[in-house]
Amino acid sequence: MPPRPLLPADMPGMAALHAAAFPPAEAWDADALSLMLGLEGGYGFVVENTGFILARAVAGEAEVLTLAVAPAARRAGTGRALLAAALDGASTRGAHTMFLEVSRNNTGATSLYLSAGFTEVGLRRRYYSDGSDALVLRRDLSAG
Numbered sequence: 001m002p003p004r005p006l007l008p009a010d011m012p013g014m015a016a017l018h019a020a021a022f023p024p025a026e027a028w029d030a031d032a033l034s035l036m037l038g039l040e041g042g043y044g045f046v047v048e049n050t051g052f053i054l055a056r057a058v059a060g061e062a063e064v065l066t067l068a069v070a071p072a073a074r075r076a077g078t079g080r081a082l083l084a085a086a087l088d089g090a091s092t093r094g095a096h097t098m099f100l101e102v103s104r105n106n107t108g109a110t111s112l113y114l115s116a117g118f119t120e121v122g123l124r125r126r127y128y129s130d131g132s133d134a135l136v137l138r139r140d141l142s143a144g
């Protein structure tokens with residue numbers, strides 16, 4: 001099923017997906033997700049009952065806020081499809097570049113991002129609650 005745009009009414013379902021995908025300390029509830037979607041330039045996509053991505057595009061720069069795929073549905077291309085939709089959405093909103101942060105320990109997500117054309121542009125030491133470093137990745141949206 002292809003990704004469709006996220007609506008505010010989807011947030012309780014997205015909170016359940018987020019809780020399934022992330023450790024309890026990192027899970028965002030429906031209020032937190034609604035806040036993110038409601039930020040200036042906030043947007044997102046969902047594959048029903050499977051996964052979602054939240055992003056934001058402001059003043060020519062876009063950012064992935066979160067990406068979650070249910071454990072039972074992984075390695076079937078959903079994460080890649082959601083990321084592609086978010087990249088398209090960023091271009092549609094006039095962004096020329098997209099950034100994201102990912103734990104250096106999160107090898108699965110990092111390889112997804114690198115294979116989608118992101119490159120490492122920075123490091124935030126001990127950025128996450130588990131003490132792990134964040135890699136800052138960037139993709140030029142004019143690169144196709």
Ligand SMILES: CC(C)(COP(=O)(O)OP(=O)(O)OC[C@H]1O[C@@H](n2cnc3c(N)ncnc32)[C@H](O)[C@@H]1OP(=O)(O)O)[C@@H](O)C(=O)NCCC(=O)NCCS
Nearest residue numbers: 021067068069074075076077078079080102108109111112
């Ligand atoms: C990261 C995540 C979104 C990937 O979702 P997914 O639907 O499984 O991703 P895809 O099936 O589209 O994978 C695309 C490619 O990414 C890479 N990849 C994804 N998961 C991987 C893993 N666990 N190990 C190694 N490579 C992985 C592979 O190159 C994969 O292609 P392949 O399956 O043909 O080898 C999912 O594992 C998840 O929700 N993880 C927990 C939350 C999280 O870490 N979110 C990102 C935070 S920045």
